[in-house]
Amino acid sequence: MFLDTSKIFIKSGKGGDGHVSFRREKFVPDGGPDGGDGGRGGDIVFEIDKGLSALNDYRYSHKFCAQNGADGGNKRCNGKDGEDLILKVPEGTIIRDEKTGKIVADMSRGNQRQVVLTGGRGGKGNMHYATSTMQAPKYAQPGQAARELNVILELKVLADVGLVGFPNAGKSTLLSRVSNAQPKIANYPFTTLNPILGVVEKNVSKPFIIADIPGLIEGASGGIGLGIKFLKHIERTRLLVHMVDAVAPDETEPVTAIEKIRTELAAYSEDLLKKPFVIAVNKLDALDEDEKESILKKVRDHFSDKEVFGISAVSGYGIPELISRISVLLSEIKEDIVTYEPDFVYEEDSSAGLPFTVTFDQEENVYLVEGPRIERMLGYTNLSSEKGFDFFQKFMKENEILSQLEELGIKDGDTVRIYGWDFDYYK
Ligand SMILES: Nc1nc2c(ncn2[C@@H]2O[C@H](COP(=O)(O)OP(=O)(O)OP(=O)(O)O)[C@@H](O)[C@H]2O)c(=O)[nH]1
Ligand SMILES: [Mg+2]
CATH class of the missing domain: 3.40.50.300 (P-loop containing nucleotide triphosphate hydrolases)
Known part of the structure; x- marks a missing residue:
C-alpha cells in the first residue's frame, strides 16, 4: 500500500546535566570544582531519500526520539553527546505541526536535509562557576530540556x-x-x-x-x-x-x-x-x-x-x-513549483508557573535567587553571551525577581547570587 500521510511524534534528546564535584588529590585539602559539562542532546533531522516514493516507513512506527546527552562527570569529564535521529522521507514531504497546522518544513528540492528539533544544550559543570568570591560552587547548570512535537507528514509528490x-x-x-x-x-x-x-x-x-x-x-x-x-x-x-x-x-x-x-x-x-x-x-x-x-x-x-x-x-x-x-x-515554464514556507516557531516550555525564592543570606551578605523557575531559565540561557545576558535581565524584571529584591531592601552595589553566578546590583 501507498501511504501519503502519517501522524508521528518526534522528540529531540535532552541535554545532559552539568556535574558538581571537587578535585580530590593527596596533599591538596580543598580541591577546586571539577564537575564536567553535560553532552548535547541529539537532533531530530529529516532527510530526503530519493529511493523512497511513499511514507510507508511511518505506517507502524509513530514515535521517534533522538538520544539524550549524557551527564557530566567528575574530573572534568564531559558527558557524551546524544546521537541525532535521521528520519528519511520521500521528496515532496511536508511536515506540519499537528496542533496549529503550521508548516514546520517542506522537504523539497533545495531542502534535502533539515534539523527540525534541536537537541537540548548540555549544562555546564561546576568547574565553570568558580569566581573570586565563590571558590566552591555547589551548582551546575541543568541540561536544556528536550523538544517534542506531534507532526503530520504529508507527501505531495514533486514531478514535472x-x-x-x-x-x-x-x-x-x-x-x-x-x-x-x-x-x-x-x-x-x-x-x-x-x-x-x-x-x-x-x-x-x-x-x-x-x-x-x-x-x-x-x-x-x-x-x-x-x-x-x-x-x-x-x-x-x-x-x-x-x-x-x-x-x-x-x-x-x-x-x-x-x-x-x-x-x-x-x-x-x-x-x-x-x-x-x-x-x-x-x-x-x-x-x-x-x-x-x-x-x-x-x-x-x-x-x-x-x-x-x-x-x-x-x-x-x-x-x-x-x-x-x-x-x-x-x-x-519557470521552475516555480509550489513550495511551502515554514511558519511554525517552536515555543520553549515556559518556566512561568514554576516556583522560585528570593532570600538574603546574612552570613555571606548576598541575596540568593533560587528555585526551579530559575534553573529552567539557566538551562536555556547562555549567560556569557551578550544576547543571553539581555534575556536574563528581562527575565529578572518580568518575573518580578527585581521587585522582590527591592522589597528585601537591596541597595546599589549589593551582591546577588544565582546558582554560582554573582552579580552586582545596580538600579
Ligand atoms: N489498443 C490500444 N490499447 C491501449 C493503448 N494504450 C493502452 N491500452 C490498453 O488500455 C488498457 C488500460 O491501459 P492502462 O495503461 O492500464 O490505463 P490507465 O490509464 O493507466 O488506467 P488506470 O490505471 O485504471 O487509471 C490496457 O489494456 C492497455 O493495454 C493503445 O495505445 N492502444
Ligand atoms: Mg494506470
Whole structure:
C-alpha cells in the first residue's frame, strides 16, 4: 500500500546535566570544582531519500526520539553527546505541526536535509562557576530540556508532468514506454492505485519526471473513486497531460472526458486549472485513418488554443513528438513549483508557573535567587553571551525577581547570587 500521510511524534534528546564535584588529590585539602559539562542532546533531522516514493516507513512506527546527552562527570569529564535521529522521507514531504497546522518544513528540492528539533544544550559543570568570591560552587547548570512535537507528514509528490485522465485511458502504458517506471497495466479501470513516478531520459535535453496519477472520474473532487486522495499530487507538477481514450464509448469520448476531468480539477483548486496542459489522444492504432482524423479534429476544434497529440501508447506512434514537445515546454515554464514556507516557531516550555525564592543570606551578605523557575531559565540561557545576558535581565524584571529584591531592601552595589553566578546590583 501507498501511504501519503502519517501522524508521528518526534522528540529531540535532552541535554545532559552539568556535574558538581571537587578535585580530590593527596596533599591538596580543598580541591577546586571539577564537575564536567553535560553532552548535547541529539537532533531530530529529516532527510530526503530519493529511493523512497511513499511514507510507508511511518505506517507502524509513530514515535521517534533522538538520544539524550549524557551527564557530566567528575574530573572534568564531559558527558557524551546524544546521537541525532535521521528520519528519511520521500521528496515532496511536508511536515506540519499537528496542533496549529503550521508548516514546520517542506522537504523539497533545495531542502534535502533539515534539523527540525534541536537537541537540548548540555549544562555546564561546576568547574565553570568558580569566581573570586565563590571558590566552591555547589551548582551546575541543568541540561536544556528536550523538544517534542506531534507532526503530520504529508507527501505531495514533486514531478514535472502530471498524467491525468479517466481510468483505462492508457496512462500507465505511456509511462512504462517513455520512462524507467514499470506500472501495472490492465484492461480494467483503477488498475493504478497510487501515483507512480517515472524519469524520462531518452531523447530529451534534460531529464524530467512524469507522475502517473490514478484514474480520475466524475465526482473525484468530492471523494468518488480514488478521488481527492490523489488530486493533491497534481498540485506540484508544472505541466499536465490530459490523456484520453479515442475508442471509448460516447459518454467518455475525448472532449467530454477532458471537460469532466477539468471540472474536477477546478473543484479541487482553481490553481490546477491554471496549469499549462497538452492533450494526448490515445489508442489511435485501434482506429482507421478517417476515424482518427475526425476524432482529432473534434478535439482540436474544441480546445483550439491547445496542442493536441494523436498517439498510440501501445505501438509508440506519435510518442517521440509528444515527449520532445513536453521537454521544450518544460524548459519554457519557470521552475516555480509550489513550495511551502515554514511558519511554525517552536515555543520553549515556559518556566512561568514554576516556583522560585528570593532570600538574603546574612552570613555571606548576598541575596540568593533560587528555585526551579530559575534553573529552567539557566538551562536555556547562555549567560556569557551578550544576547543571553539581555534575556536574563528581562527575565529578572518580568518575573518580578527585581521587585522582590527591592522589597528585601537591596541597595546599589549589593551582591546577588544565582546558582554560582554573582552579580552586582545596580538600579
Ligand atoms: N489498443 C490500444 N490499447 C491501449 C493503448 N494504450 C493502452 N491500452 C490498453 O488500455 C488498457 C488500460 O491501459 P492502462 O495503461 O492500464 O490505463 P490507465 O490509464 O493507466 O488506467 P488506470 O490505471 O485504471 O487509471 C490496457 O489494456 C492497455 O493495454 C493503445 O495505445 N492502444
Ligand atoms: Mg494506470
